[in-house]
Amino acid sequence: MGTDSSKTAYDHLWMHFTRMSSYRDNPVPTIVRGEGAYIYDDTGKRYLDGLSGLFVVNAGHGRAELAETAAKQAQQLAYFPIWSYAHPSAIDLAERLAGYAPGDLNKVFFTTGGGEAVETAWKLAKQYFKLVGKPGKHKVISRAVAYHGTPQGALSITGLPALKAPFEPLVPGAHKVPNTNIYRAPEHGDDPEAFGRWAADRIEEAILFEGPDTVAAVFLEPVQNAGGCFPPPPGYFQRVREICDRHDVLLVSDEVICAFGRLGHMFGCDKFGYVPDMITCAKGMTSGYSPIGACIVSDRIAAPFYEDGNSFPHGYTFGGHPVSAAVALTNLDIFEREGLNARVLEQEKSFYGTLQKLQDLPIVGDVRGDGYFYGIELVKDKATKETFTDEECERILYGHVSKELYANGLYCRADDRGDPVVQLAPPLISGQEQFDEAEQILRSVLTEAWQKL
Structure with a gap:
């Protein structure tokens, strides 16, 4: 243990998605x-935690009740695997999640995080089609710029070439279609319903091009995270559901971010009125107080795995961990007791309206999202929607906006995966006071950024 924690952090703590060289001569931000x-x-x-940690701390920080639950469970049963065994907290949480999930999504396969849940869903889809006599169906379709995780399979599904390039070759069979960024829609930009139909039809086009007998699943987020919070146009998911049913392709709703209140519902698919075949989720399930994830599967898809001695030869040492499952149950109790989902639905228009005030700044091109999940796209020219160059992203987005937002007391995300955006996803307990605080800090920093641009 050294006295200079920042130097110790630089010397020994390899931070994720981080340019470590940037801390060679600068202090490492340390949250205590x-x-x-x-x-x-x-x-x-x-x-102000404008990103809920990493879209995670939905019930807010400092919940003693969740810490006490973890301690109590650890004293009773700190660990046991769910490899051919069960324990009460995993049983109870599986039942709880099945009760929240739509349709016949009643089977819960636990993981320790979101990327593992996505990996699970692809593996399960492949084996499902082998079990039902369609072994050629193994490919997946996802959207451009979408992020689905870091494991090899999930990274293949991810639509961000720069994140994938260092690790190629990846798992083959992952194909991309356009996303739902209507702000930069190639056509129908003034007609959301027509644009939604166009975007959904690109999925069918990809299925037909690859061959329906080779495509196993489509992976979509209710609101796409990477690129800056792209909500679905009207009718989009209903059309996608029709396409998947027509070609016997599974629809996976990747809700690692969008579940557990982020959009005002336990699951984001409910917000937009569709029933997937699988839901992948994590993050807000425990509000970050202990790690857990899950792939929730329909009875229809699970059925062949429950027959004739079949099994799904896949799992994780810490999947369904007793402490994490117990914390999740208490976290969901808090959601129900305090009405956090209803709070988001009541407050989302105020949050959006407060952020919309920033549209009077010349650097703000678009404000979009849903629930407590919004992106602010930055531009050089509002009329032409001209975006930043790579040099300007480096100098303005990372060199100024990101640093100054934090220096002025707002933790959020400034990113250029896609076009330059600032993302906000505060804890669900936030209200108008926090919305105004975020808007004021953003206004000051973005005004300075425009002057530097």
Whole structure:
């Protein structure tokens, strides 16, 4: 243990998705405490947590009840696997999730995170079609710019070439279609319903091009994260559901971010009125107080795995961990007791309206999203929607906006996966006070960024 924690962090803690060289001569930001919608660094400075950690801390920081649940469960049964065995917290949580899930999604396969849940869904889809006599169906379709995780399969499904390039070759058979960014729609940009039909039909086009007898699944987020919170146009998911049914292709709703209140429902598919064949989820299930994820599967898809001595030869040591499952159950109790989903539905228009005020800034091209999940796209020219160059992203987005938002007390995400955006997803306990605080900090920093641009 050294006295200079920042130097120790640089020397020993390999931070994720981080340019480690940037901390060679600069202090590593170190967060030591959270309370409600706020976090505090090692100097005592307070920040609004505008990203819920990483779209995770939905019930807010500092919930003693969740910590007490974890301690109590660890004292009773700290660990046991669910490899041919069960334990009460995993049983109860599986039942709870099945009760929340739409349609016949009643089977819950636990993981320790979202990427593992996506990996599980693809493997399960492949084996399902082998069991029902269609072994050629193994390919998957997902959307351009979409992020689905870091495991080899999930990374193949991800539609961000720069994230994939260092690790290629990846798992073959993952194909991409256009996303639902209507702000930059190639056509029908002034007609959301027509654009939704166009975007959904690109999925059918890809299925037909690859051959329906080779395509196993389509992976879609209710609101796409990467690129800056793309909501679905009207009718989009209904059309996708029709296409998947027509060609016997499974629809996977990747809700690692969108589940557990982020859009005002336990599952985002409910917000947009569709029933998938599988849901992948994680993050907000415990509000981050302990890691867990899940792939929730329809009875129809699970059926052949429950017959004739079949099994799904797949699993994780810490999947369905007793402590994490117990924490999830208490977290979901909090959701119900405090009406957090209803709160999001009541407050989402106010949140959106507050962020929309930033449209008077010349650097703000679009504000979009749903629930407590919004993206602000930055542009050089509002009339032409001209975006930043790579040099401008480096200098303005990372060199100024990201650093200054944090320096001014707002933790959120400034990113250029797709076009330059700032993303906001605060804890679900946030209200108008936090919306106004975020808007004021954003206004100040983005005004300065425009002057530098």
